[in-house]
Amino acid sequence: MSRPLRVIFAGTPDFAATSLAALLQSRHQLAAVYTQPDRPAGRGRKLTASPVKSLALEHGLPVRQPETLKSTEAQAELAAFEADIMVVVAYGLILPQAVLDIPRLGCLNVHASLLPRWRGAAPIQRAIEAGDGESGVTIMQMDAGLDTGAMLLIKRTPITAATTGGELHDELAQLGGEAIVEALDALAGEGLAATPQPEAGVTYAAKLSKAEAELDFGRPATELAAKVRAFNPWPVAWCHLGSERLRLLMAEVGTARDDEPGSVPGTLLAPDADALRIACGARGDEVLRVTQAQLPGGKPLAARDLLNARHERLHPGHILGQTNEESA
Known part of the structure; x- marks a missing residue:
């Protein structure tokens, strides 16, 4: 040898x-x-x-x-x-x-x-x-x-x-x-x-930065889902939840339902049993399906647990990505 x-x-x-x-x-x-x-x-x-x-x-x-x-x-x-x-x-x-x-x-x-x-x-x-x-x-x-x-x-x-x-x-x-x-x-x-x-x-x-971790829901669902997974565990993808931040940890491309013709990008749609569904894409007719997220001050949770918590801002129709001032 x-x-x-x-x-x-x-x-x-x-x-x-x-x-x-x-x-x-x-x-x-x-x-x-x-x-x-x-x-x-x-x-x-x-x-x-x-x-x-x-x-x-x-x-x-x-x-x-x-x-x-x-x-x-x-x-x-x-x-x-x-x-x-x-x-x-x-x-x-x-x-x-x-x-x-x-x-x-x-x-x-x-x-x-x-x-x-x-x-x-x-x-x-x-x-x-x-x-x-x-x-x-x-x-x-x-x-x-x-x-x-x-x-x-x-x-x-x-x-x-x-x-x-x-x-x-x-x-x-x-x-x-x-x-x-x-x-x-x-x-x-x-x-x-x-x-x-x-x-x-x-x-x-290029080197990662915290600034690029903010999600733009006007982008395609495939791009957003990949970014969420890529940035887990750092710098962690996030969006505005009113004046606070919702961190998104796991996501995939979802499917729009027949009664969902298109919404403002970032709009929370009717959820699945185990996922938040967010309208995305330029016309808001694509769906990002989020299966794990983290509320401000909380720990990472499966989306079903977040939904069970009935957070007041996680109801259908609320627009993620807007601050309180923008949504007023």
Whole structure:
């Protein structure tokens, strides 16, 4: 058997910690772990270690948290670990070319999309939002571009009409861990063929923002349903419920009834037994069927439980998306 590789791991969030856990179970040797500096978190804004740092410390691994890797001092420290390869998963720092050149086999990235589709910051959510039928992870040889390096290994998984951003995140995190171990095993042996990314099919996954989570019920039902699922659990799709906000957590395309000729977009229609039904589309003749939502100050509930609560603003005819002033 070929000798294990000596690895530097660089990552920060839960998604990256799953890959680190897989490497800890592999035959490869972790020389050091790089992660973002501790950040304030929670109501008390207490400095909190990243999930990657917490896992690394549990296993007694050396941890480094530089603010940048652009300094010659930081690069010299990294080089001193004498790693064969550097594995990067949602690290959060740009790696200059000087760093990419340090490990003998360069730097690999675990990217949560089927490149070249969805390069960039939010590939998981953008794939669902766009209505893609599948996603996956790509193990990529890093270069100086934004997710432009050659592809070494791809694993795929379907996106269904019920897949949420959180579910796809967890699925791709597991696939990423499996894929990076498989890639390192191959590189330690006979190697892997590097396939340049095609120029056709390139898309960019812009960073998510809370502002874009507000729903416009004038949009088509298919678009709105995909957005609700994509933004669960963050930033969470929402609409105005009078002066408050109703958070929408699960939704699908519904069917208009014969006695529903079209309404103002956002109008609550007669509900199903287990769903809120909202008029949407440019003419208000499409239906968004919401099966899970969250009232202000409450917890996430199935729509049937919201309906049983008989909230005064969840009756047919009320228009969601309007403030009290607009509906007056």
